[in-house]
Amino acid sequence: MFKDVAFGQYYPTRSPVHRLDARVKLLLTLAYVVGMFFIKSYFGFILMAALLVFTVIVARLPILSVLRSVRGVMLIVLITAILNLFLVKDGEVLVHWRFITITSNGVHLTIKMVLRLVLLISGASLLSLTTTPVEIADGLESLMSPLKLIKVPVRDIAMIMSIALRFIPTLFEETNKLIAAQKARGAAFDSGSLFARIRAMVSVLIPLIVNSFRRADELAFAMDARCYNATDKRTKYKRMTLRFADLIAALLVLGTIVVVLLDRYYFASVGIYMDKLIFGGLV
């Protein structure tokens, strides 16, 4: 049921992408995500996809590990896509049958929406595949450090996030075990009445929650025993330093986004021209 969740699954390959500064990766991921919403032409999508594939290759990740993260949300993507397809009414009508109308604009918007979501999720999963939760938390802590001035407990927030990420695989594993155990007692997860299904879900959720509290308790003791909060001057094992590679990465990502923005606001005709060039009459 939860077999294919890649989120929170660090994939260690020690590639140049892995070694980038976590703060840079966080900001660039953010830029990538925001940039994604400015894409207008297929040409823009191709550019972003190329950037993504390039990163995956440099990071030496199996492409499957990236796609797996998409599979988890595919259902949501498809539902939105279908709604989109039927709800957009403007443009050339392609199909008209009773209350169903599909227009060319609808088709294009839908394709672009699916592309956008798939690229978004794969891009975000790249961050968690190439960055350890501790690095992410440290990066966030460093980025948020100005907030310390206004008494925001930045360090604790970062710690909480890091632990949450650390426990995601553990909890998925436990969920799978519980599902197996309750299935063995005849719990109906994918057959039977709605009531039976809810009961089956409850039989997994309750122990999952109870066990999580127990885990949290034990973890708190373990952290206390290792002197958590012993001093305000908590130091860092891995200090973050910006290197040349970080600059290159930033230029690459920001460069792509600049092209996307130019394509949208200044040279829209270029994108349309490129689309026509690549897809011919289809666009």
Place this chain on the structure above:
Amino acid sequence: MAQLVLKDVGYVYALKEGAGLKAIRGLSFSVEKGENIALVGMNGSGKSTLAKLLNGLFVPSSGEVLVDGMSTADEKNTFEIRKRVGMVFQNPDNQTVATIIEDDIAFGPENLGLPGEEIAERVRSSLEAVGMSEFASRTASKLSGGQKQRVAIAGVLAMKPEVLILDEATSMLDPVGRREVLDVVGRLNKEGITVINITHNMEEAALAQRVLVLRKGKLVLDGSPKEVFASSVLGACGLTLPPVAQLANRLSERGFELGAILDENELVEGICRRLK
């Protein structure tokens, strides 16, 4: 003065409606530096509560616990005590804070505010001490139970403790994992670290120099494994002898005159001597 001193320690868990559960009652004993102690008792005997009293995770309801003369009840001492008394817990999955092994080892030293180079050195030497150096940059979730517990021990070692408490640290491991952990712990003890192994596995108790037996929160036996194993109250404490010692006792009843036996070598020696 002894490294750890317990003076008439009591601990009461607060229950609802003002009631309390006395988990530890009138406990007094002391531990010298470098000792290798097994603390045994059945589930519910107060073992784990006692463990948490030894490094200030719990503060005694009555009496006092002194670590190198410092009382755990005084908050000023808390971190100094926890630095000296390290603790490894039962469930290997619930005591790692970081995904990557070296990051997890660094957690303690980071909390102590040590400089980066010092932390790196400690991460390296701690992983080496438990034989996990090659795993430094891997994720902990892919390890076997024994390896996870060795990582947990390394996480404690990185704080350079003087006492290592194992709170049923081997009870979830398979025999191979158990052996791995016990080997590491035995070596650390030889290097001078005081070890207190809380367990209900009597074969592990046989490996200690001194065995403390808890029953209903009270200390009922305190002696060498041989003395403790020879005691008639062990059964009443919900404990059974290790299989080898059981066999030795039964053979003695049948004319072998073996005396107290702790391990297989002694048993074999004894039998050979008698079957002359």
Place this chain on the structure above:
Amino acid sequence: MSAIEIKDLSFIYSKGTPYQKQALKDVDLSVEEGTVLGVVGATGSGKSTLIQHLNGLIRIQDKKRGSVVVNGLDASKRKERARLRFEVGMVFQYPEYQLFEDTVAKDVAFGPKNMKLSKEEIDLRVRRALELVGLNYEGFAERSPFDLSGGEKRRVAIAGVIAMQPKVLVLDEPVAGLDPVGRRELLDLIGRLRREVSPTVLIVSHNMDDIASVADRVIALKDGEIVADGTPKQIFGDRALVESIGLEVPPAKRVADMLEERGIQLPPQIIDMDELEEALAALLKQKEGIADEAQTAEATCAEEGDMRSQDDSCAVCRKTPDEEGEDV
């Protein structure tokens, strides 16, 4: 009658990905009804993949080749697989962590309810299951499972499986984490469950001593294949075999081996402490008998000489026959 028939069963995890791992490889297994089968193997040897095929939790990957049939129910057929869930009771490791209802009785009733039994039948089964695992119905039925001790929780969880009255019971590391008394009680319980509810029992464990004490037959898995199949004596009595599987020999076997190395001849394949005790007591009696009857030195020497022919490193037996004669 055979309760379990497995033929040519293979299973590959994450097929077609870089993580691909063959968990089972051409496994053939037939288990007679009434057997207590011990399943041993190192972590990752395929034990849990194998047992989860028995109740259809894991589907057969290659239905054309592999087959799993339990008490006539074919795991490859959808309808029969549904019945299989209740035919094979599965108690996972640390089952106490799966309890979820607010009372013990309700939790134990979860399985029978899923079987859509009548209310009376469910009540009857819950009552019986609790009594079987040694928990007094009146005393426990209305308590919250979360307030029980660890050992009691585990019993409740086992009762939850027993209440389905499965013909085959599978227990994965049933005594893990229990103290010595809890451990012994649970091993005794397994015998009772076999007599009263589930004639066929499979026990997965890392503890060879436990397996040796309860199993009639043992299979050993290594890298997804059954590499040994026999009585506990045949398996655990073979040190080379046990070690090649990555397991430890039971302590009695270890002691027996050490004694033999020292020249004390014992009956072959001693694997538990009772046998070792009897064998050694017999040897002592024999020796003292010989001494009492003041038999001729000749006879003793012949006897001792026999032992020595195995290995003469034992201090006891290292003496020359003449010296031994003097002893007598």
